[in-house]
Amino acid sequence: MPDDAFDQIMASVDAPLVVVTTVAEDERAGCLVGFHAQSSIGPERYCVWLSKANHTYRVALRSSHLAVHFLGADDLPMAERFGTQTGEEVDKFAGLDVSDSEYGVPLVDALPNRIVLERTALLDDGGDHVCLMTRVVDAQSAGSFTPLRVSDAAHLDPGHEADERAIEP
Template identity: 60%
Template structure:
């Protein structure tokens, strides 16, 4: 199979986007994520793949919990906020209303559809993303929604390129 064939097939899927947040101590992190899926019905499990280039990935390595915020079609501003800035240099939560969830994860008050998960493993098979299989520990389903999709965010410039690799600790934690 050619790269063009793979890219064409994947582009046709137009996956929903979520914002993943996590925290360790006072360090909070969050990013826009397109790779995620339910992975078990019983017990309830969900997987999320984080880019190794992201600040969120490096914080998640030290955290047991993640919050997965399911975006609605009207959430372009949140997608832009979490998808275009780097948590290496910016506190993405400084001006956002949040509450603290299980394990200290920041919950975005403006997102009514959220899963909080406890990471059960980390799978790094050498690609630019790692898989975090997780157990669902809490769920909030505020209202029916139409998922915000990748095609709606295609114009956004990411805060990091997928080729970047940073080593822990994160830059903000080290200062």
């Protein structure tokens, strides 16, 4: 396979970006995610892949629920906030209006298109991301929107590089 063939295909797909939030033992976390997908129609299921380098991954390992906030075309500042900083160093929620779901998951009020998920399984195949398989327990929508896509945020420098791995989860 040519070295850049896979990258070219994925760039053409241009996935929508989301912010994933979670909480465990009163420790909130959130990150920008490009790897996510609906995985079942009935029952409603959703998968999210989190980078092993991220603080959010380590918190999600200890949590039962998470929220996926779908970013609109005007939400680049939110993508920057959750994608270019690390939760080990900053509180990404500082200064934001945040509500808690009935499961305690932080919900960013400025991002009204979201689903709340209950983790049902976790798959780690040795790659740099781990798949959290979930069941949808709540969904909220403010109506149709144009998603913010990976290409819209390509200029952002991530808080962690893909090859960084957590020493201990």
